[in-house]
Amino acid sequence: xAAAAALAEAIASLDVRxxxxxxxxxxxxxxxAEQRRSFTDTSFDRISGGIGPGEIVALTGxxxxxxxxxxxxxxxxxxxxxxxxxxxxxxxxxxxxxxQRSGVDLACVIVVRPRSRDEILLAxxxxxxxxxxxxxxxxxxxSFAQIASPDALSxxxxxxxxxxxxxxxVSDSPAMRISLPTFVFExxxxxxxxxxxxxxxVAVRRLGDARSDPALLEAAV
Amino acid sequence: MRLFADPHPIRLEWFEGEPRSLRVADRRWTVVEVLRxxxxxxxxxxxxxxxxxxxxxxxxxxxxxxxxxxxxxxxxWYLQRLLD
Amino acid sequence: MARxxxxxxxxxxxxxxxxxxxxxxxxxxxxxVGVEGPGLFACxxxxxxxxxxxxxxxxxRIVATLERVKIPCAVGIAERPFAARVAAERAPAGGVVRxxxxxxxxxxxxxxxxxxxxxxxxxxxxxLLGIRTVGAFADLDSGAVLDRFGRAVALTHALARGxxxxxxxxxxxxxxxxARRAWDTPVAAREQLLFILKSLLDGMAAELAQEGIAAxxxxxxxxxxxxxxxxxxxxxxxxxxxxxxxxxxxxxxxEEVPGADGIGQVVGARVExxxxxxxxxxxxxxxxxxxxxxxxxxxVARYLRSRLGPDAVVRARVSDADAALAEREAExxxxxx
Numbered sequence: 001x002a003a004a005a006a007l008a009e010a011i012a013s014l015d016v017r018x019x020x021x022x023x024x025x026x027x028x029x030x031x032x033a034e035q036r037r038s039f040t041d042t043s044f045d046r047i048s049g050g051i052g053p054g055e056i057v058a059l060t061g062x063x064x065x066x067x068x069x070x071x072x073x074x075x076x077x078x079x080x081x082x083x084x085x086x087x088x089x090x091x092x093x094x095x096x097x098x099x100q101r102s103g104v105d106l107a108c109v110i111v112v113r114p115r116s117r118d119e120i121l122l123a124x125x126x127x128x129x130x131x132x133x134x135x136x137x138x139x140x141x142x143s144f145a146q147i148a149s150p151d152a153l154s155x156x157x158x159x160x161x162x163x164x165x166x167x168x169x170v171s172d173s174p175a176m177r178i179s180l181p182t183f184v185f186e187x188x189x190x191x192x193x194x195x196x197x198x199x200x201x202v203a204v205r206r207l208g209d210a211r212s213d214p215a216l217l218e219a220a221v
Numbered sequence: 222m223r224l225f226a227d228p229h230p231i232r233l234e235w236f237e238g239e240p241r242s243l244r245v246a247d248r249r250w251t252v253v254e255v256l257r258x259x260x261x262x263x264x265x266x267x268x269x270x271x272x273x274x275x276x277x278x279x280x281x282x283x284x285x286x287x288x289x290x291x292x293x294x295x296x297x298w299y300l301q302r303l304l305d
Numbered sequence: 306m307a308r309x310x311x312x313x314x315x316x317x318x319x320x321x322x323x324x325x326x327x328x329x330x331x332x333x334x335x336x337x338v339g340v341e342g343p344g345l346f347a348c349x350x351x352x353x354x355x356x357x358x359x360x361x362x363x364x365x366r367i368v369a370t371l372e373r374v375k376i377p378c379a380v381g382i383a384e385r386p387f388a389a390r391v392a393a394e395r396a397p398a399g400g401v402v403r404x405x406x407x408x409x410x411x412x413x414x415x416x417x418x419x420x421x422x423x424x425x426x427x428x429x430x431x432x433l434l435g436i437r438t439v440g441a442f443a444d445l446d447s448g449a450v451l452d453r454f455g456r457a458v459a460l461t462h463a464l465a466r467g468x469x470x471x472x473x474x475x476x477x478x479x480x481x482x483x484a485r486r487a488w489d490t491p492v493a494a495r496e497q498l499l500f501i502l503k504s505l506l507d508g509m510a511a512e513l514a515q516e517g518i519a520a521x522x523x524x525x526x527x528x529x530x531x532x533x534x535x536x537x538x539x540x541x542x543x544x545x546x547x548x549x550x551x552x553x554x555x556x557x558x559x560e561e562v563p564g565a566d567g568i569g570q571v572v573g574a575r576v577e578x579x580x581x582x583x584x585x586x587x588x589x590x591x592x593x594x595x596x597x598x599x600x601x602x603x604x605v606a607r608y609l610r611s612r613l614g615p616d617a618v619v620r621a622r623v624s625d626a627d628a629a630l631a632e633r634e635a636e637x638x639x640x641x642x
Contacts, residue, residue, distance in 0.1 A: 062283065062284065063281075063283050063284035063285040063305075064284055064285050064286040064287075064303070064304045064305055065284070065305060066305065067305060068222060068223060068305040069222060069305065082598075083598065084598060084599055084602040086602075086605075091223070091225070092225060092226040092227060093223035093224060093225050093226070093303070094223075094224070094226075094621065095222040095223055095224035095302070096224075096621035096622070096623055096634065096635035096637075097224075097623050097626055097634045097635060098222035098224070099621075100623050100626075106620065106621050106622055106623065107620070107622075108599075109620065109621075110602060110605075110606050110618060110619075110620060110640050111618075111619050111620065111621065111640075112609055112613070112617060112618050112619075113613075113616065113617050113618075113619065114613060114617065115613075115617075119612075119613055119617075122609070122612060122613070123609055123613070126557075126605050126608055126609055127605060129553060129605070130549075130550070130553055130601050130604075130605065131598055131601050132598055132599075132600075132601035132602030132603075132604065132605045133598075133602055133605070134598075141223075142223065142303060142305075144229075144245055144246040144247070144248045145229070145246065187284050190280075196254075196256060197254055197256055197280055197286075200286075219304075221256060221278070221286060221304065224631055224632075224634075226632075226637075261629045261630060263629055263630060272630060274630075288631070301631055301632075302631060
């Protein structure tokens with residue numbers, strides 16, 4: 001009895017620290033996680049395996065490389081059975097029409113516009129609590145307009161593991177001091193017709209994995 | 222795609238009528254191609270309330286495709302969209 | 306929809322049974338129902354437009370629903386509960402009266418002072434000053450009213466000006482739902498305090514579930530060794546009997562405690578549920594119906610709005626995909642009011 005009570009207290013402590021339902025039967029948790037993975041319906045899914053609850057994914061790359069569009073597609077994937085998403089937008093650059101064209105249900109996206117690093121952390125922490133959101137995207141914006149780097153999210157990272165939401169971080173440069181599962185977007189080439197650029201292709205690789213084939217994404221201007 | 226709710230003021234540097242470089246914040250991007258150019262005149266009958274802009278879609282040397290506009294009434298150029 | 310409150314005023318005899326029946330019917334229809342008095346209910350219509358339609362239609366539906374069970378009523382709709390209440394009390398049975406936003410003061414202006422909750426003594430004193438209507442009373446300087454008549458009349462003066470707080474209050478629980486605990490070794494860490502509170506809230510959640518009610522407002526008081534007691538009052542949205550949701554609400558309250566010293570040296574806690582609503586039988590969980598997840602998402606949005614201010618928590622809608630100017634492609638609005 002005493003051992004059972006002590007175990008219950010220990011589980012309660014983990015629930016308090018990392019969020020409710022952290023400790024659960026392994027098979028039940030695995031089933032739930034598999035059912036709730038979000039997919040982008042691009043070749044990115046092949047190298048990422050989708051994005052599941054309690055997981056972090058960082059999408060990085062300079063300039064026009066498609067990382068924001070892919071993040072929008074991830075949101076659309078997370079919304080597939082009606083889930084809500086939070087898009088944290090300190091650069092105030094959320095493109096509603098582009099989001100809709102990527103399959104995002106705008107009625108199920110809350111856009112938060114923090115004005116400081118602390119407000120970004122406040123919003124991310126709140127979005128990861130409870131069952132409200134399937135996905136939280138922190139879009140740090142283009143480098144010339146960034147008010148925080150990915151390293152600033154270090155205090156939020158421990159909250160992701162017990163969350164029922166996935167965290168996607170979008171930035172021009174990868175984190176330098178914290179370890180995040182990162183996918184790097186590098187432009188493979190420009191498409192042109194009659195001497196005019198009409199699109200581009202991008203290779204996406206998991207950071208640190210140069211041996212595997214990258215995912216190739218294409219976009220039109 | 223990014224659409225800035227508050228377009229960023231930029232400075233365009235021209236050479237022989239073509240944009241050569243773009244400065245935004247502390248960055249300078251060399252323009253390698255003008256993909257598109259167009260003009261809008263909105264609600265011209267409103268006088269002061271009218272909008273008149275010249276728009277450019279530019280590709281820069283560092284691989285950025287962006288849309289900028291010049292405000293023909295108020296003056297100044299602005300970065301409004303970044304393809305990403 | 307902007308803020309809107311529908312006040313339902315029952316006509317005829319109002320027995321306890323009839324009052325309870327109407328409360329249950331309204332609570333099934335609407336997300337937040339408060340009790341203003343016997344046979345008088347205030348329904349918060351915020352966020353209902355998408356599902357239930359415009360406020361007037363909601364009012365008509367309420368009247369029709371109660372007419373079917375032979376309970377006559379009238380409905381008043383306004384931005385503020387007081388104006389909605391006055392409209393409901395003065396409407397004919399079966400009527401739905403809507404006071405447009407910004408017109409509350411004008412609506413109330415022509416009414417006699419008896420429409421306001423004023424002591425007879427205050428009313429008589431105002432009459433001696435030649436003030437006999439709500440409008441004349443509202444025109445008085447608020448500072449002068451406070452100085453001359455005191456705080457209670459000053460609050461009534463705010464009502465006359467259409468400046469009441471505008472929040473629909475839930476009902477108190479039938480019996481006290483509270484728990485307390487004291488301990489010897491002070492606790493200064495928030496997580497440790499939350500661990501202690503979890504067991505208190507588990508018990509209270511079980512009582513709520515047993516009574517078929519959900520907590521709308523909770524009051525937590527922490528005794529401290531080195532400072533005056535710390536008090537946190539939380540409105541729980543959506544109302545819930547779920548222990549983890551109650552704990553989450555208290556956690557957010559503790560996180561808002563200002564100062565580098567944090568919560569201080571806490572040696573005791575008392576938590577009480579001060580307002581409740583009938584539970585709606587919704588389970589909030591990992592695979593909850595998406596309506597429940599949306600409720601929780603909106604609760605987070607409300608919290609962020611309160612912390613980050615206006616224009617910081619928004620939603621977009623594409624209004625013109627072919628707009629000549631990019632900034633006209635979409636419209637933005639506050640995600641929560």
